[in-house]
Amino acid sequence: MRALIALFFLLLPLVSASQDASLTATVDKNPVSINDVFTLKLTLVNSKGNIETPDLGDFRVVFGPSRSSSYRIVNGRQSSSASISYTLRPKQLGTYEIGVAKVNVNGKVLTTKPIKIKVIKGASSGTSSTSRESASSSNYNQNQNTLKNLMVRIQLSKNKVYKGEQVIASYILLSRYNNIDLGEMDFPALDGFWSEDFPEQQTSWEPNLEIINGVQYRKAIIKRQVLFPQRSGANELEPFVLSANVNRSFFNPGENITVRSNTPTITVKELPEGAPESFKGAVGEFDFAASVDKNKLKANEAINLKVKVTGSGNLKLIDANPFQFPEDFEVYDPETNDRISVTAGGVKGSRSFQYLIIPRYPGEYSVPEMEFSFFNPKTGKYQIAKAGPYNFSIADDEGNVPTAGAKRPKNIVEQSGLDIRYIITDKNLLSATRSQFFGTTLFWLGSAGPFAFLLIFLGYRRRKEALDSDVKGKKRRGANKTARRRLKAAEIALKKNDSSLFYEEISKALFGYISDKLGIPVGQLSRSRILSELDKNGIDTSVVNDVTYVIDTCEMARFAPVTEVSDDIFYKRTAELIENLEGKLK
Amino acid sequence: MKKLFFLLIIIGFSYELSAQGIDYAKDQFSLGNDAYMKGDYETALNHFLEAEPNTEGLAINYNLGNAYFKLGQIPECILHYERALRFDPSNEDVQYNLSIANDLIVDKIEVLPKSKFQIWWRTFRYSLGPDGWAKLCIALALVAVLLFLLYYFSHSTNVRRLAFFGGLIGFLLLVFAYTLAVSAENYRYAEKSAIIFTDKVDVKSEPRGGSVNVFVLHAGTKVDILSREGEWYEVKIASGAQGWIYQDELKLV
Structure with missing residues (x-):
């Protein structure tokens, strides 16, 4: 669309091709300079009748009324037009209204729209060909007027829409120039909209003329778009900017004009609350x-x-x-x-x-x-x-095996008589919550207790043994105690002065002691057995001799009173002997 | 001595407390059984549920599972069978009923086959339960200590040698039995698997609602729990696939 589009056309008759009867009033310029003249033309299309001219008291009629009529057939369609023209000159500065023209057609009254004519100071602004001289010597004011001869507009189908609702935007060109080359076109960037262009087509003038304030413009739609607003709130569109070269001809390089359009605002409403769950943003019908x-x-x-x-x-x-x-x-x-x-x-x-x-x-x-x-x-x-x-x-599709790996939901198994097994009925199988034995104090006592006991027991034994073997004096005292315990009966006999009983008890004590120490029953002990056992245990000969002496003395004392030693000394010797043995026999 | 005495009293007392709960549970259990026998599964279920907080073990979960099965609540049924298996993984009745219940759910996940040794080891490991292994521990401790004492006191070299090695083996067996007791206890109480309760669950790639759906599971499927992140569980199914599930969609065994 940005490509240069040249529009060439012949002078179109200022007549509508439509079949319907209509009455229009047009002026050839507006505003008008105080020194200038302008033409008012009342045209009746496709009908006949007497046109009632409005009051023209605010202007001086320079020429007219002049009448003209035309008749033509285009593609088999007839059309006719009749018109009355007045050439008028303004009397004073200001804004004046040309009233309504009427015509009575078969009992139906057609009217025109009133036209507001603005009368300004300065030179006149001519239309097209007639105004070239003044246009070339234009000043700023002049230029302003020139711009009015070319306009662009953005037209929206709606101004207030819901988010996502479609709006049609038309980019419209309005021109009074006969000859126009469209140059660069700058369409607005559409922020906040999703747009869809109409299919591209040749730009051409619309068959109907657009009359704005009594002035006729030719109209062309440059582009149309459907806009879908995506953002709620007031969205103001940027202007549409168009450059064009006008009035170029063989003799004339023409004039470059840039015009900007209006900037319409679309107010976008947010979609109401309560959208259904399946709503995914579709807006429309x-x-x-x-x-x-x-x-x-x-x-x-x-x-x-x-x-x-x-x-x-x-x-x-x-x-x-x-x-x-x-x-x-x-x-x-x-x-x-x-x-x-x-x-x-x-x-x-x-x-x-x-x-x-x-x-x-x-x-x-x-x-x-x-x-x-x-x-x-x-x-x-x-x-x-x-x-x-x-x-x-x-x-069922027989003969076609389902693909491996495809999941298949299993329905209720339809094998007759298949059911779950019966419940447990013995209530004594129930156990209390967290009644677990493992991990309780009792468990730890039961499993670690024996080992603790073993360690304590072994410790005690070791300590006792250490005491027994390492401390000599204590051991002797212990041995002494043993000897005294053994010899207790003998001591009693000694005090009673019963000599034979005394020796008997001594003998018994010694035999008993040795028997206990060596683990041999008293009945099996004889003098020789004792001597050999003592030898085996590595007892010194002096000690063994002592044992022999005590045993022999006791043997002898059974038959004859002992005279060599006193009973008292013998008792002490025996006690010493047992003490000695205690230290050596293990 | 006095301390030990008090300790024993306290232990005894706590046993007494739980014993009151168990009596109530037993009554409800019997009532439930009667109702079940008459085919009134609804009532039976209510009685079993009444008993449930005061008891644990295979029997209550097995019966609950049966009642749920009869009422057509398969996910609950599977949940309780799985709980029952926690107390005796080799119980044939539970296994049989669970296999029937599993036939009724939507998902079928191929379970990797296990070797004979694996099956035997599993059965052996959980056969006695934590308490059984605990009692064995005590017996082994006593035997080992007696053997050590024999070693200490005996005069015969042979006896001493035998007693020493016997005691040593006894001690090692004790350690082994203790390990098994711990593993049986973990199996029973550590929450490591769960049952899907929602009809259809999209398993996510991340613990976040908007993430990618990895696969779809349906009610009644058992999943292993790997980890937990806020309100999401990372799960793994028997085929090895992993993903995240929101906590409300499943119940822990």
């Missing part, structure tokens, strides 16, 4: 339909499920809904088909999704209801469209 091609089929055959959204709105933003299919169904990604066109009514058409579904196992399945919801800006409400549910009955 839609129909929703879904269809399947079959309900009864064999496993591994294909089902086509088609989901179609028809209507006008932001169709291109609609995504395939995530439908829930049974696990046994193999579902391929849907194929999206668009039939969307951009027309004067906005974006319209349909978007459809085609799912290819292959059930892998026989059985009865159902695809749950599908929901599509959208916001309808006309009613200002959310609407929900539904389709389905669909039931499928899949027959």
Whole structure:
């Protein structure tokens, strides 16, 4: 569109080609300089009648009324026009209104619109060809007027919309020049909008003239777009800027003009609360339909499920809904088909999704209801469209083994007589919560206790042994004690002066002691046995001799009184002997 | 001596306390059994649930599982069978019923086959339970200590040698039995697996609602818990796949 578009055309008759009767009033310039003249033309199209001229008292009629009429046939269509022209000169500065012209056509009154004429100071601004001289010697004021001969506008179909609702923006060129070359065009950057261009087409003048304040303009639509606001709030559009070269001809290089359009504001309302769960941002008016091609089929055959959204709105933003299919169904990604066109009514058409579904196992399945919801800006409400549910009955496909790895939900096992086993009925099998024995104090006492006992016991024994073997004096005392204990009976006999009993007790004590020490019963002990055992234990000969002496003395004392030693000394010797033995016998 | 006496009294007292709960549980258990026998599974379930807080072990969970099964609540049923197995993993009745219940759920996950030794070891490990192994520990401790004493007192070299090695082996067996008791206790009480309760769960790649769905699980499937992150559990299924599940979607065994 930025490419230079040249528009060449012949002078169009200022006549509408329409069949309908109409009355229009036009002026050839507005504003008008006080020194200038202008033409008022009242045109009646396709009809006949007496035109009632409005009051022209604010102006001086320089020329007129002059009448003209034309008749022509274009493509078999007849059209006629009759017109009355007045050439007028303003009397004073200011703004004046030319009133309404009327005509009575077959009992129907046609009227024109009133025209406000602004009378300004200075030289006149001529139209097109007649004004070239003044245009070339233009000043600033002049230029202002020139600009009025070329205008661009942005026209919006709506100013207040919901977010996502479509707005049609038209970029319009209005011109009074006959000859115009369009140069650079700067369309606004559309921040906050998602836009869709109308299909490109040749720019051409509209058949109807646009009359603004009584002045006729030719009109062309440069571009049209559908805008979808994405941001709520007041969005002001940037101006549309157009450069053009006007009045170029063979003799004239023409004039470059740059014009800026208005900057309209679109107020975007946020969508109301309470959107349904399935709402995904579709705004517009839609129909929703879904269809399947079959309900009864064999496993591994294909089902086509088609989901179609028809209507006008932001169709291109609609995504395939995530439908829930049974696990046994193999579902391929849907194929999206668009039939969307951009027309004067906005974006319209349909978007459809085609799912290819292959059930892998026989059985009865159902695809749950599908929901599509959208916001309808006309009613200002959310609407929900539904389709389905669909039931499928899949027959067994014999001879076709399901693919390995495909999951298959298992139904209730249908083997007759199969059931769970019966409950436990013995209530004594219950145990209290956390009544576990493992980890309790009792457990630790039971398992570690014996070892603790063992260690304590061994420790005690070792200590005692150490005491027994290491401390000599204590050991002797101990030996002394043993001897005295052994000789207690002998001591009693000694005090009683019973000599024979005394020796007998001494002998008994010695034999008893040795018997205990060597672990040999008294009955088996004889004098020789004792001597040999003592030898074996490595006892000194002097000690052994002492033992022999004591035993012999005791033997002898049985038969004859002992005279060699006194009883008292003998007792002491025996005690010493036992003490000695205690130290040496282990 | 006095201290030990008090300790024993305290232990005895605590046993007494829990004993009152167990009596109530036993009554409810009997009532539940009667109702179950008549086919009134709803009532049976209520009685079993009444008994549940005061007792634990295989019997209550097995019966709860059966009642849930009869009422068609398969995820709950599987949860209780799994709990029952915690107390005796080799119980045939529980295994049989669990296999039937597992046939009714949607997901079927191939379990890797186990060797004969693995099966034997598993059975052996949990056969006595923590208490059984604990009692064995005490018996072994006594035997070992007696053998050590024999070693200490005996005069015969052969006896001493035998007693020493016997005692040593006894001690090693004690350590082994203790280890098994610990492992049996962990198996029973450490929460390491869970059952899915929501009909359909998207397992996520991250512990966050918006993350990618890795795979889909359905109610009744057993998952192993690997870790926990806030309100999310990292789970692993028998086939080896891993992902994250929100805590409300599952119940711990």
